[in-house]
Amino acid sequence: MDAPPAVPQFPALAPTALVAANAAGVISLKLTCPTNPGENTVVRAAAPLKPGTTTTADFRILGLCPVPVADVSDITALYTARFGVPPVGQKVFVEVNQFVEGYQDIPKIFSAIVPQAA
Numbered sequence: 001m002d003a004p005p006a007v008p009q010f011p012a013l014a015p016t017a018l019v020a021a022n023a024a025g026v027i028s029l030k031l032t033c034p035t036n037p038g039e040n041t042v043v044r045a046a047a048p049l050k051p052g053t054t055t056t057a058d059f060r061i062l063g064l065c066p067v068p069v070a071d072v073s074d075i076t077a078l079y080t081a082r083f084g085v086p087p088v089g090q091k092v093f094v095e096v097n098q099f100v101e102g103y104q105d106i107p108k109i110f111s112a113i114v115p116q117a118a
């Protein structure tokens with residue numbers, strides 16, 4: 001009888017926060033990533049929700065976490081391709097985790113409310 005493969009050691013998850021911004025009506029969603037998320041970090045998100053919502057389990061895969069530029073991974077295109085532009089005042093939930101050798105680590109969930117135009 002063969003033993004199952006050992007559970008891999010996951011590196012620290014690169015994304016540390018979600019930032020929603022509104023510059024003159026142009027909404028952006030970005031993950032703060034002080035390190036490169038590599039090729040195994042998957043981004044999931046939920047459709048925009050009411051701002052008082054505290055949790056959701058309705059996540060859909062958006063894709064792999066983009067390579068960060070200046071410690072920020074812009075996920076706006078991934079999000080809007082799936083759900084459209086989130087309305088001002090709505091809450092956005094994003095979940096990220098890593099897949100390595102068929103295993104996945106515990107997801108981390110971030111949320112942000114889309115602000116009024118600055």
